[in-house]
Amino acid sequence: MPIEINKAKLARRPIPSAPQKPTDAKAMEERTALEEERIYRAGVATIRDLIAPASFQVNPRSLILSGVHVRTLFVITYPRNLNLGWSNSIINMNRTFDIGMYFYPIKAPVILKQLQRRVGIMEAGISEDNEKVRPRDPVKETALRDIESLRDDLTQGIEHFFQFAFYITIYEKDEESLGKATEEVESMFGSKLIFTKAGFYQAEQGFNSTLPLSLDELMIYYNLNTSPIAASFPFVSAELTSDNGILYGINRHNNSLILFDRFSLQNANMVVFATSGAGKSYTVKLEILRSLMMGVDVIVIDPEMEYKDLSNAVGGTYINLSLASEAKVNPFDLPRAVGEGTKVDDIIRSAVITLKGLMRIMIGTPQGEKGQPGFTPEEDSLLDRAIIESYAKKDITADLVDLEEIEPPIMQDLQDILEGMIGGKDLVARLKKYTEGTFSGLLNSPTTVETNNQLVVFSVRDLEDELRPMAVYTIVNYIWNVVRSERKKRILCIDEAWWLMQYEDSAKFIFALVKRARKYFLGVTTITQDVNDFLRSQYGQAIVNNSALQVLLKQSPAAVDLVKKTFNLTDGEKYLLLESAVGEGIFFAGARHAAIKVVASYTEDQIVTTNPQQLLEKERARGDFEKATGEAAPAGASKSDLDAIEKDIASKQAAAKAVLSTEDQGKAEAERIKGSLAM
Numbered sequence: 120m121p122i123e124i125n126k127a128k129l130a131r132r133p134i135p136s137a138p139q140k141p142t143d144a145k146a147m148e149e150r151t152a153l154e155e156e157r158i159y160r161a162g163v164a165t166i167r168d169l170i171a172p173a174s175f176q177v178n179p180r181s182l183i184l185s186g187v188h189v190r191t192l193f194v195i196t197y198p199r200n201l202n203l204g205w206s207n208s209i210i211n212m213n214r215t216f217d218i219g220m221y222f223y224p225i226k227a228p229v230i231l232k233q234l235q236r237r238v239g240i241m242e243a244g245i246s247e248d249n250e251k252v253r254p255r256d257p258v259k260e261t262a263l264r265d266i267e268s269l270r271d272d273l274t275q276g277i278e279h280f281f282q283f284a285f286y287i288t289i290y291e292k293d294e295e296s297l298g299k300a301t302e303e304v305e306s307m308f309g310s311k312l313i314f315t316k317a318g319f320y321q322a323e324q325g326f327n328s329t330l331p332l333s334l335d336e337l338m339i340y341y342n343l344n345t346s347p348i349a350a351s352f353p354f355v356s357a358e359l360t361s362d363n364g365i366l367y368g369i370n371r372h373n374n375s376l377i378l379f380d381r382f383s384l385q386n387a388n389m390v391v392f393a394t395s396g397a398g399k400s401y402t403v404k405l406e407i408l409r410s411l412m413m414g415v416d417v418i419v420i421d422p423e424m425e426y427k428d429l430s431n432a433v434g435g436t437y438i439n440l441s442l443a444s445e446a447k448v449n450p451f452d453l454p455r456a457v458g459e460g461t462k463v464d465d466i467i468r469s470a471v472i473t474l475k476g477l478m479r480i481m482i483g484t485p486q487g488e489k490g491q492p493g494f495t496p497e498e499d500s501l502l503d504r505a506i507i508e509s510y511a512k513k514d515i516t517a518d519l520v521d522l523e524e525i526e527p528p529i530m531q532d533l534q535d536i537l538e539g540m541i542g543g544k545d546l547v548a549r550l551k552k553y554t555e556g557t558f559s560g561l562l563n564s565p566t567t568v569e570t571n572n573q574l575v576v577f578s579v580r581d582l583e584d585e586l587r588p589m590a591v592y593t594i595v596n597y598i599w600n601v602v603r604s605e606r607k608k609r610i611l612c613i614d615e616a617w618w619l620m621q622y623e624d625s626a627k628f629i630f631a632l633v634k635r636a637r638k639y640f641l642g643v644t645t646i647t648q649d650v651n652d653f654l655r656s657q658y659g660q661a662i663v664n665n666s667a668l669q670v671l672l673k674q675s676p677a678a679v680d681l682v683k684k685t686f687n688l689t690d691g692e693k694y695l696l697l698e699s700a701v702g703e704g705i706f707f708a709g710a711r712h713a714a715i716k717v718v719a720s721y722t723e724d725q726i727v728t729t730n731p732q733q734l735l736e737k738e739r740a741r742g743d744f745e746k747a748t749g750e751a752a753p754a755g756a757s758k759s760d761l762d763a764i765e766k767d768i769a770s771k772q773a774a775a776k777a778v779l780s781t782e783d784q785g786k787a788e789a790e791r792i793k794g795s796l797a798m
């Protein structure tokens with residue numbers, strides 16, 4: 120609450136003085152001009168006037184600033200041991216206050232001389248005790264030891280000596296609440312054996328000392344050496360700030376930074392929940408951009424073609440899957456090299472299970488009470504055999520040792536096998552849609568996509584809605600194979616994950632992935648706007664439970680109660696989520712959580728935004744650039760980059776023009792001289 124008192128202005132009021140005789144007309148004129156200026160200035164409103172309180176009443180124990188009651192407490196003593204971040208609980212208190220800390224360095228020789236005297240006194244005391252055969256006094260001995268080690272450290276320059284002042288100014292609406300707040304702060308300090316007092320007849324000085332003016336008018340300090348002083352650094356807020364990792368945003372409780380390495384948690388998975396337009400994709404894109412800088416590989420499944428700019432900006436691979444595109448992913452792919460001890464037999468078996476899950480989404484018919492797509496028991500065992508035989512057809516059997524050189528079957532192979540089996544007719548008829556029919560472009564070819572880039576984005580926007588769940592299932596399976604083939608820090612980000620929650624099989628598959636990801640150094644990020652659907656599914660709940668990082672941004676009133684229950688939120692947190700602005704919410708890391716505001720730099724914002732207005736402007740800047748320079752705009756350049764390059768080119772062109780025109784002038788001059796000579 121930075122409030123500056125309008126003392127300066129008060130001081131500038133004219134002091135009435137006896138009229139003086141002007142010595143000459145000029146001086147008179149100057150005087151008039153000054154007077155006029157003064158009159159003018161007195162009527163101008165400055166920022167000072169706007170922020171100054173209307174009244175300021177100084178009482179012995181407190182101030183009243185336009186109705187706000189203000190009291191300053193100062194620390195008088197500290198305990199022998201101070202814990203790191205002892206000031207944390209004060210800073211994180213949910214009250215309005217200002218804190219002032221002043222550090223006055225003291226020269227070591229001055230302190231050493233004093234300490235030497237103290238040592239003398241203490242040793243004398245101890246030896247006197249000895250002589251008189253008194254029992255030893257541990258207090259004296261501890262003090263002596265402390266002083267001796269401090270003397271050593273000061274002499275060697277390991278420690279420095281400071282006088283440290285700590286003031287806290289509390290603001291409350293009336294005297295009673297101020298009294299309560301004072302008690303609360305005092306007991307909070309008291310629990311750490313730190314003793315505080317409120318200034319008496321020093322309320323104004325106390326207030327001034329906590330204004331951001333670096334003006335210590337109280338001068339009540341305590342001698343401390345470097346270590347305890349360092350421990351008083353306030354912003355070590357509950358493990359949400361770590362030494363390594365990336366910036367997720369600003370902690371809205373205390374304006375510290377939320378820095379985090381998701382791979383340092385018990386698992387690296389993350390869920391992001393919010394209503395549409397709350398900033399989910401933005402938050403995740405920022406995380407991706409910053410993680411890439413830390414050398415983490417990122418794979419994204421992008422249903423809205425929103426990650427294209429990001430991919431262009433960092434030179435990623437952008438794969439657009441559609442019926443017509445060249446990019447293909449084969450659902451029959453197998454992982455290449457899996458950790459030692461995994462038998463080919465197991466790999467094939469797990470591939471069969473995964474494929475059957477996919478088949479249920481593709482060609483399953485409603486089964487059971489819920490009407491989920493699936494197969495009758497006969498169809499199921501038929502399919503099981505057919506898939507194993509499809510692999511066998513390509514010589515992929517349990518007695519294979521190495522999976523390096525294999526060529527996996529495709530959907531057509533499965534169909535051929537099924538055609539030769541009794542009772543397979545019905546399945547073949549349904550499968551034909553994907554091998555010969557309209558959808559044959561998607562899942563019936565060997566894999567053509569390459570994933571050896573730090574950022575790979577799969578776009579499924581151009582796929583028919585009906586095909587999306589199976590395409591995403593196949594892609595995730597493919598990514599899972601890649602992940603298992605080489606252990607590396609990776610993030611897999613599934614935007615609009617509720618697509619997958621619609622089908623039990625794909626939901627189960629994602630859950631299995633999330634559960635096993637940790638062992639392969641993979642962090643799965645699931646983003647969803649359909650909170651209700653996601654959390655009502657048992658697999659959705661399980662995914663949340665298996666994600667150590669959870670980000671909740673603005674929630675809709677319809678979903679907030681379920682969110683509150685799932686994440687054990689308090690009422691306050693619930694309202695915070697309902698009223699959050701874009702990019703604001705709560706960040707959970709393991710057991711801790713804090714209110715977050717996601718912030719991006721200008722350049723980052725240009726890369727990750729999905730604001731149509733900003734995108735249009737960028738598009739226009741790109742068009743202008745290409746028109747002005749005749750070159751294609753560099754990929755991923757922001758609007759201001761393009762403007763700057765364009766301006767640069769324009770100024771160079773202007774300079775070139777100027778040179779040419781002076782050249783022309785020179786030529787004309789030469790002609791003229793030549794002409795005059797010839798005359």
Ligand SMILES: Nc1ncnc2c1ncn2[C@@H]1O[C@H](COP(=O)(O)OP(=O)(O)OP(=O)(O)O)[C@@H](O)[C@H]1O
Nearest residue numbers: 395396397398399400401648701702717728729730
């Ligand atoms: N932290 C932020 N700072 C500034 N602008 C933001 C921030 N977060 C999001 N925005 C802007 O808000 C808009 C919506 O963001 P975003 O596309 O990330 O929403 P979303 O939650 O993914 O929505 P949807 O569910 O529809 O995909 C975008 O225009 C984006 O640029």
Ligand SMILES: [Mg+2]
Nearest residue numbers: 399400401614
């Ligand atoms: Mg989005």
